[in-house]
Amino acid sequence: MKNSFYQYNFQELTQLLKNRDLSISGASLLYNWHYKQKQIDPCTKNLSLTTQVFIKEYFTFSLPKITNVHQSDDSTVKFLMQMEDGLSVETVLIAFQNKYTICLSTQVGCAMKCSFCFTGTQGLKRHLKTDEIVGQFIVANRWLRENRPDDQLLKNIVYMGQGEPLHNFDAVKASCEIFLDQHGTSIGAQKITISTAGYLPGLIRWNEEMPGVNIALSLHSPFENKRNQLIPINKNYPLPEILKYLESIPLKRKQYIIYEYLLIKDFNDSIEDAHATGELLKGKQAIINLIPFNPFPGSTYARPHKTQIEQFQKIIESYKLPALIRGTKGDDILAACGQLNTKASL
């Protein structure tokens, strides 16, 4: 059985070569070839014949297959990517001027079943493997180079696609290690954000094992009863416990926790909701991202009016908290937050 090249971090790759008495310089050559130069065929340059034979026998370089591409009027691109077992996930490129952020999926479907999220209606099929997460990045980057050659390649990564990243911690961590590595894509930790519904066991591991990478918490309500209705795992890991844990983490100066607040019309968008959120977060090293609800087929919630959203923002800001309204990029092609659903994309 061969092994996907894209699952190994730099140390593991070095160790593989060492174990076979092959020159460890092969590791930087391979990382450079595949991640910096974006080649997908096996490398032959500057490698000994025995190393080349090992690479051929040990690794596969297969990548997810793009089976559908939707391009939005605002330049957002949504890919349907098929994995080797035939299951698919969606990956989104969010455009800002000529730069892109990639929104990666981490699971096929999701187990969290948040009441406002299209992915949740699919249920969890399986976790993605490290190479399937890294593969989304490689394939999307190649697509950009071929289809929009004048634009810049990917510099920012958000783990905000299908799935709960902290529920698939090992693969997410391994993929981050690969993205961060200086021999390869060399993306800075501050350019990577993992978003969580509040899966506490994963948050603890994030803090202990990869604290440099940004974390975003889907808050959505300061009130227990409302948050329970929106995010069922709040019953297992209640918000006060999550906040207490986050509070115990010594943040560096200029390091922030991002709090996402999904705004739903007549549910959590009132003046009272805004003040309670401000009270809850005031004094914290926090950035608040307000996300107007993105509708999807069958959803019962609605997006608040613009004036309501702006009023909410002003109240949060009155607590000296930075509050940004997240655009609804790609909503015309169901590529915005919470609109990813593999079946709908087929």
Ligand code: SAH
């Ligand atoms: N599982 C992770 C990543 C999910 S997607 C998490 O829960 O954080 C990223 C963000 O989009 C989350 O804050 C999520 O709550 C939000 N979201 C989900 N469905 C949405 C919808 N229909 N409209 C707007 N935002 C949504």
